[in-house]
Amino acid sequence: MLKDFRAFLMRGNVVDLAVAVVIGAAFGTIVTSFVKDLLMPPIGLALGGVNFEDLFVTLSGGSYPSLAAAKAAGAPTLNYGIFINTIINFVIVAFAVFLLVRQIDRLRATPAPPSPSTKECSQCAMAIPLRAVRCPHCTSALTA
Numbered sequence: 001m002l003k004d005f006r007a008f009l010m011r012g013n014v015v016d017l018a019v020a021v022v023i024g025a026a027f028g029t030i031v032t033s034f035v036k037d038l039l040m041p042p043i044g045l046a047l048g049g050v051n052f053e054d055l056f057v058t059l060s061g062g063s064y065p066s067l068a069a070a071k072a073a074g075a076p077t078l079n080y081g082i083f084i085n086t087i088i089n090f091v092i093v094a095f096a097v098f099l100l101v102r103q104i105d106r107l108r109a110t111p112a113p114p115s116p117s118t119k120e121c122s123q124c125a126m127a128i129p130l131r132a133v134r135c136p137h138c139t140s141a142l143t144a
Helices: 002-009 012-046 067-072 080-107
Strands: 118-120 127-129
Touching: 012 080
Parallel strands: none
Antiparallel strands: 118 127
């Protein structure tokens, strides 16, 4: 049983999937950092100095200067700023995956249509081999 499990793990599909998951997780971390540290600060500055991670609504009705203060007080919050960051992360990752799949589809060779091996008889409209000089169905002579 252990031998079969090892053979299963060493098949190409499982190893490829494991590599894809690890690279995907690392790519997700890079995109999260890009959005949080590079993209959102200029956007927040352009919108009047807004820090998207501090955009929240307290459900208990209290007022807190920051999300960290609300969490420290144990107040229930709706963190819509973090949600906006997550949506932007998703859009960037989805676009990157779209570009990757698009390039893979371009690299796949489209098979050429097979060359015809038959032609149609002009008298009886039956399919006959290309090299035929007489139709086997109606026996008419075929022109070249």
